Amino acid sequence: MSEAKNPWWHTATIYQVYPRSFSDSNGDGIGDLPGIIHRLDYLADLGVSAIWLSPIFKSPMDDNGYDISDYREVAPEFGTLADFDHLVAEAKARGIGIILDLVVNHSSDEHPWFLDACTGRDSRYRDFYIWRDAAPGGGVPNDIPSIFGGSAWSFHESTGQYYFHQFTRRQPDLNWENPELRAQVYEMMNWWLDRGIAGFRMDVIDLIGKEPDRGITAEGPYLHRYLQEMHDKTYGGRDVLTVGEAWSATPSSALLYSGRDRNELSMVFQFEHVTQAWDPEHGKWRPRDFDLVALKKVLGKWQLALADDGWNSLFWGNHDLPRAVSKYGDISGYHTESAKMLATVLHLLKGTPYVYQGEEIGMTNVPFTTIEQYKDVETLNMHRLHLEAGLSPDDFIAGANANGRDNARTPMQWTDAEHAGFTTGIPWIEVNPNFRHINVDASLSDSSSILNHYRALIQLRKQHPVIVYGRYQSYLDQDPQFFIYTRTLGDQRLLVIANFSAKEGTLELPEELHLAGQCISYNYRPFERLGATLQLKPYEAFAVLGAKR
Numbered sequence: 348m349s350e351a352k353n354p355w356w357h358t359a360t361i362y363q364v365y366p367r368s369f370s371d372s373n374g375d376g377i378g379d380l381p382g383i384i385h386r387l388d389y390l391a392d393l394g395v396s397a398i399w400l401s402p403i404f405k406s407p408m409d410d411n412g413y414d415i416s417d418y419r420e421v422a423p424e425f426g427t428l429a430d431f432d433h434l435v436a437e438a439k440a441r442g443i444g445i446i447l448d449l450v451v452n453h454s455s456d457e458h459p460w461f462l463d464a465c466t467g468r469d470s471r472y473r474d475f476y477i478w479r480d481a482a483p484g485g486g487v488p489n490d491i492p493s494i495f496g497g498s499a500w501s502f503h504e505s506t507g508q509y510y511f512h513q514f515t516r517r518q519p520d521l522n523w524e525n526p527e528l529r530a531q532v533y534e535m536m537n538w539w540l541d542r543g544i545a546g547f548r549m550d551v552i553d554l555i556g557k558e559p560d561r562g563i564t565a566e567g568p569y570l571h572r573y574l575q576e577m578h579d580k581t582y583g584g585r586d587v588l589t590v591g592e593a594w595s596a597t598p599s600s601a602l603l604y605s606g607r608d609r610n611e612l613s614m615v616f617q618f619e620h621v622t623q624a625w626d627p628e629h630g631k632w633r634p635r636d637f638d639l640v641a642l643k644k645v646l647g648k649w650q651l652a653l654a655d656d657g658w659n660s661l662f663w664g665n666h667d668l669p670r671a672v673s674k675y676g677d678i679s680g681y682h683t684e685s686a687k688m689l690a691t692v693l694h695l696l697k698g699t700p701y702v703y704q705g706e707e708i709g710m711t712n713v714p715f716t717t718i719e720q721y722k723d724v725e726t727l728n729m730h731r732l733h734l735e736a737g738l739s740p741d742d743f744i745a746g747a748n749a750n751g752r753d754n755a756r757t758p759m760q761w762t763d764a765e766h767a768g769f770t771t772g773i774p775w776i777e778v779n780p781n782f783r784h785i786n787v788d789a790s791l792s793d794s795s796s797i798l799n800h801y802r803a804l805i806q807l808r809k810q811h812p813v814i815v816y817g818r819y820q821s822y823l824d825q826d827p828q829f830f831i832y833t834r835t836l837g838d839q840r841l842l843v844i845a846n847f848s849a850k851e852g853t854l855e856l857p858e859e860l861h862l863a864g865q866c867i868s869y870n871y872r873p874f875e876r877l878g879a880t881l882q883l884k885p886y887e888a889f890a891v892l893g894a895k896r
């Protein structure tokens with residue numbers, strides 16, 4: 348984005364809070380805004396610069412708030428607008444900004460716009476949504492599938508047309524071709540910006556320029572025009588962070604969103620490193636072994652593509668993805684070591700790191716055994732569809748345990764007390780049984796905890812411009828065990844070496860990497876002088892800052 352050359356979010360680390368599962372202040376089993384306020388000192392101590400809040404708005408919660416029925420009201424289970432203003436003020440007092448989740452590809456079917464649109468074809472709000480007649484001969488207008496299973500078209504009896512929804516039928520897509528809809532969205536964004544927020548995370552923003560009649564859902568022809576208009580009418584000129592969720596982004600389209608002279612977004616979340624690990628046919632529901640060579644290739648490609656223009660977001664997890672240490676690490680033998688290794692590798696790349704709640708204490712996937720324990724609408728829909736298609740219940744649970752969204756949504760583990768200190772009531776979803784040993788309290792009292800490793804990495808980014816701006820170069824790309832890269836700025840060079848395996852390993856270091864320097868991060872022991880051969884322990888990772896040779 349063009350406004351400032353070195354914006355604050357270049358050195359920032361962002362923390363994602365999933366409000367429903369973070370901290371419950373009133374014992375109803377659901378996390379809330381006062382609960383977040385209560386935990387701000389913890390987040391300030393961790394060193395994060397901003398908190399991205401998953402949606403807090405009024406919603407029937409069919410998709411846990413990604414289905415908004417009033418864009419200017421806080422959901423009663425989360426609190427009130429006064430609580431929100433209090434959160435912004437208290438966070439600001441600790442140097443933390445609040446980033447809201449902007450969900451404007453679709454609304455809830457309980458939004459007054461949609462309710463009105465359903466009253467008749469002549470409703471003032473009819474065109475805020477996408478309606479089509481049945482195909483000639485009857486049936487859905489075309490075969491676009493919903494991302495959550497089934498068709499993207501649902502029939503509305505009383506007005507005799509189909510409406511378009513890329514997610515559940517309770518999340519009708521908004522029609523961005525309508526200028527009045529766009530104006531209302533911009534007005535709403537300004538209303539929140541005026542309350543002092545630090546930016547927006549934009550839900551599936553690559554989908555707003557859809558043209559369903561041509562089968563186009565992602566990156567439609569007017570997408571970038573809409574984003575430029577949004578920028579000009581809302582946050583352009585304000586010192587905020589904007590990050591668009593864009594599953595379809597490629598390195599070249601990422602430059603369209605986040606390029607210096609584009610006036611669109613600060614950065615996008617791209618997911619190539621996530622989807623490269625999915626099964627080509629069954630997607631995330633059939634887990635595959637994780638392949639380091641493929642992962643390095645994707646991460647490196649994005650580092651190089653956005654080296655001079657645009658900006659990367661860096662993340663292992665979020666509320667839709669499995670827990671990082673379960674996915675890429677080893678939770679049975681090397682939980683602490685592998686969680687620290689993953690953090691080291693990610694946080695020393697170029698871009699803005701995002702920490703998903705609980706990642707900093709090494710929270711893991713949840714071992715649910717029955718479908719009744721799952722709450723996520725996507726998992727429940729897919730369960731029905733996959734079983735109808737012949738998958739066994741056990742195979743489905745195995746897939747959901749590996750990649751389902753509820754892995755990230757079990758309550759934050761604060762203490763070893765009942766319900767992990769998340770609530771005094773009954774949590775809306777079960778707590779991961781490992782809370783007795785994986786929790787914040789235990790992490791705070793252990794100087795070598797994963798939490799303290801994250802805290803140190805977040806500080807390093809603030810201290811060393813080479814971490815923020817250094818040029819990326821990778822080594823031994825075909826090696827299936829080690830991830831090695833350097834970051835170079837001026838005459839400084841940071842070397843990062845990680846063993847992505849539970850096996851010890853011998854690393855023959857290329858000669859140009861034989862350097863001496865200060866070991867600024869490690870998970871076993873500091874290396875200061877690197878010779879030709881290194882013996883690395885399981886999941887060992889370290890970073891040495893030295894002079895360029």
Ligand code: NOJ
Binds near residue numbers: 413514
């Ligand atoms: C992406 C969000 O991250 C996810 O949680 C949600 O279900 C869909 N968008 C629909 O809003």
